[in-house]
Amino acid sequence: xxxxxxxxxxxxxxxxxxxxLWLQKKGFRVTLIDPDxxxxxxxxxxxxxxxxxxxxxxxxxxxxxxxxxxxxSRDSPLSLNPGYVLSHPGWxxxxxxxxxxxxxxxxIRLLGKLLAQTYDGLDPLLDMANxxxxxxxxxxxxxxxxxxxxxxxxxxxxxxxxxxxxFVELDQADIRDLEPNLKIPFQRGLLFDSVSHxxxxxxxxxxxxxxxxxxxxxxxxQRALGVMHETGSVQVRLDNGETLDAERVVxxxxxxxxxxxxxxxxxxxxxxERGYHVQFSNxxxxxxxxxxxxxxxxxxxxxxxxxxxxxxVEIAGYHNDLNPRVISYxxxxxxxxxxxxxxxDQEWLGFRPTxxxxxxxxxxxxxxxxxxxxxxxxxxxLTLAGITGKLIAELANGEEPSHNITPFSPRRFL
Ligand SMILES: Cc1cc2nc3c(=O)[nH]c(=O)nc-3n(C[C@H](O)[C@H](O)[C@H](O)COP(=O)(O)OP(=O)(O)OC[C@H]3O[C@@H](n4cnc5c(N)ncnc54)[C@H](O)[C@@H]3O)c2cc1C
Numbered sequence: 001x002x003x004x005x006x007x008x009x010x011x012x013x014x015x016x017x018x019x020x021l022w023l024q025k026k027g028f029r030v031t032l033i034d035p036d037x038x039x040x041x042x043x044x045x046x047x048x049x050x051x052x053x054x055x056x057x058x059x060x061x062x063x064x065x066x067x068x069x070x071x072x073s074r075d076s077p078l079s080l081n082p083g084y085v086l087s088h089p090g091w092x093x094x095x096x097x098x099x100x101x102x103x104x105x106x107x108i109r110l111l112g113k114l115l116a117q118t119y120d121g122l123d124p125l126l127d128m129a130n131x132x133x134x135x136x137x138x139x140x141x142x143x144x145x146x147x148x149x150x151x152x153x154x155x156x157x158x159x160x161x162x163x164x165x166x167f168v169e170l171d172q173a174d175i176r177d178l179e180p181n182l183k184i185p186f187q188r189g190l191l192f193d194s195v196s197h198x199x200x201x202x203x204x205x206x207x208x209x210x211x212x213x214x215x216x217x218x219x220x221x222q223r224a225l226g227v228m229h230e231t232g233s234v235q236v237r238l239d240n241g242e243t244l245d246a247e248r249v250v251x252x253x254x255x256x257x258x259x260x261x262x263x264x265x266x267x268x269x270x271x272x273e274r275g276y277h278v279q280f281s282n283x284x285x286x287x288x289x290x291x292x293x294x295x296x297x298x299x300x301x302x303x304x305x306x307x308x309x310x311x312x313v314e315i316a317g318y319h320n321d322l323n324p325r326v327i328s329y330x331x332x333x334x335x336x337x338x339x340x341x342x343x344x345d346q347e348w349l350g351f352r353p354t355x356x357x358x359x360x361x362x363x364x365x366x367x368x369x370x371x372x373x374x375x376x377x378x379x380x381x382l383t384l385a386g387i388t389g390k391l392i393a394e395l396a397n398g399e400e401p402s403h404n405i406t407p408f409s410p411r412r413f414l
Pocket of ligand 1: 010012013015016034035036042043045049050222223224254255260274275276277310311351376379381382
């Protein structure tokens with residue numbers, strides 16, 4: 001019966017591609033809409049980790065204390081454009097309000113429970129799209145330069161453990177044994193042995209879309225300008241002047257979801273945490289697994305094309321100009337960590353879709369049960385895309401979702 005039901009998915013990032021494939025798995029007829037190549041945006045340049053341990057948000061009571069030094073130091077992974085923040089104060093005020101201890105504990109609990117479902121969402125897609133070769137299970141390591149950094153992270157790591165993360169503590173000799181090419185004598189670390197990472201995040205999106213097309217799904221290379229709805233159907237207005245009719249639409253355009261007309265204004269609470277990477281081609285042999293220099297705010301991940309140093313947070317809006325200070329910061333840290341060529345071969349900027357409470361938006365829109373939302377996955381979109389797709393497909397199919405999604409409803413912003 002579902003094969004008669006047409007669902008349009010706006011956005012072919014990892015979240016949209018995962019929703020599209022899960023919807024197809026339920027038997028729906030699916031059209032994926034994006035003006036760009038699948039996975040060409042934020043989903044291409046991330047650190048690649050399936051971060052099922054990643055329940056600790058950027059929001060934290062500690063951030064409030066560290067904010068002045070983080071903002072005014074030249075050696076910081078966090079930067080703000082004051083002009084942008086002052087002209088968009090709402091998001092930042094709410095973000096800071098969500099740094100209060102009780103709020104943060106709630107976020108950790110909710111993210112922890114959702115992250116525990118990561119592989120329920122991801123595994124079926126990897127099998128369906130024949131994409132297991134793009135996933136490496138070599139673990140993941142957090143490193144700390146000294147005992148003081150390690151001790152400062154203890155409360156957060158304790159909470160990770162309470163949410164079900166398994167890791168062992170490392171000393172300097174353990175770290176040297178596991179990653180002998182690291183130049184910095186990191187004194188303490190954590191090893192998350194069961195963690196996987198994606199060797200080419202953009203290729204993963206492409207693999208999902210290849211599978212969608214093989215199974216009679218469609219890819220429309222158009223920008224969705226607006227969504228109109230009436231009882232039983234939706235129309236997606238495209239930038240070639242045409243309109244696509246569907247029974248339902250899933251909005252999965254990442255940080256850009258709020259730009260689509262017909263999306264209610266409360267979603268203006270969505271903004272972007274810009275993130276960067278520098279990549280050194282053919283240097284991936286220097287590390288076995290992703291290594292996160294926790295205090296410095298980035299990951300070094302061995303990928304198919306090279307060694308990628310990805311992370312940092314910049315609040316500066318949606319323009320495409322790379323901030324040379326951030327690129328220089330990442331390049332400097334990369335050179336401090338490992339023996340690398342002078343210049344990276346790739347410098348990249350992406351737009352994490354982030355709500356001020358660090359929770360994704362998954363569920364029916366507030367205006368119509370024919371419009372579903374799947375965005376706002378902040379630092380965890382690659383990890384949570386699969387389970388988001390599964391939940392969206394269950395909702396579209398009229399099933400009780402297999403995970404409680406009430407906290408992720410857009411209604412929380414009303
Ligand atoms: C530096 C960095 C490191 C990261 N590391 C990790 C990590 O290790 N693990 C992890 O889980 N996550 C990580 N993330 C987060 C993750 O990359 C994002 O959460 C995820 O890519 C968001 O995916 P998305 O599909 O929602 O958005 P996007 O990838 O931005 O995709 C949105 C798509 O929508 C399309 N679009 C926009 N507007 C329209 C429109 N009007 N009509 C049609 N299409 C439209 C765009 O072209 C784009 O293709 C990282 C992010 C960054 C920046």
